[in-house]
Amino acid sequence: MLVVDYYHFLPGKCSFCHSSNLPTIDTGLDLDWQNNPHDDNPSAVHRVYVCADCAINLAMLVAASRDVQIYRRNIVEDLNDQLTRMAATNAQLMDRLGEVEGALMVIKNLSQPKVEIVKESEDVHMTEFKVATPPTSKAKK
Numbered sequence: 001m002l003v004v005d006y007y008h009f010l011p012g013k014c015s016f017c018h019s020s021n022l023p024t025i026d027t028g029l030d031l032d033w034q035n036n037p038h039d040d041n042p043s044a045v046h047r048v049y050v051c052a053d054c055a056i057n058l059a060m061l062v063a064a065s066r067d068v069q070i071y072r073r074n075i076v077e078d079l080n081d082q083l084t085r086m087a088a089t090n091a092q093l094m095d096r097l098g099e100v101e102g103a104l105m106v107i108k109n110l111s112q113p114k115v116e117i118v119k120e121s122e123d124v125h126m127t128e129f130k131v132a133t134p135p136t137s138k139a140k141k
Contacts, residue, residue: 014051
């Protein structure tokens with residue numbers, strides 16, 4: 001089998017999906033086995049071609065039975081980039097969460113009264129005090 005960028009023989013299309021997409025796999029199998037590419041009329045050869053899309057789909061169908069995993073190219077790098085961006089965003093959000101928690105603690109502490117209010121009771125004798133006036137100085141006379 002060869003990967004080729006052209007169709008040498010008929011039918012000039014994928015044997016499965018009938019597309020003429022390139023590249024294609026030339027299986028080297030002829031549907032007209034009595035004809036040979038080296039015959040006088042090689043165009044009578046009907047070659048079995050498999051386009052790249054069908055080859056990928058077929059490979060995915062049998063990958064599990066061969067302990068093979070098929071990934072899209074650069075998928076690991078893409079996922080690592082996403083993971084890095086998510087980790088950075090999570091770090092920023094955790095910092096903001098810490099700031100919000102700190103602000104909530106300040107608000108909670110401020111909302112609680114710090115001074116106890118003592119209610120007046122009848123058992124306590126209260127005396128009123130007056131502010132004394134300052135003595136006049138004798139030096140002014």
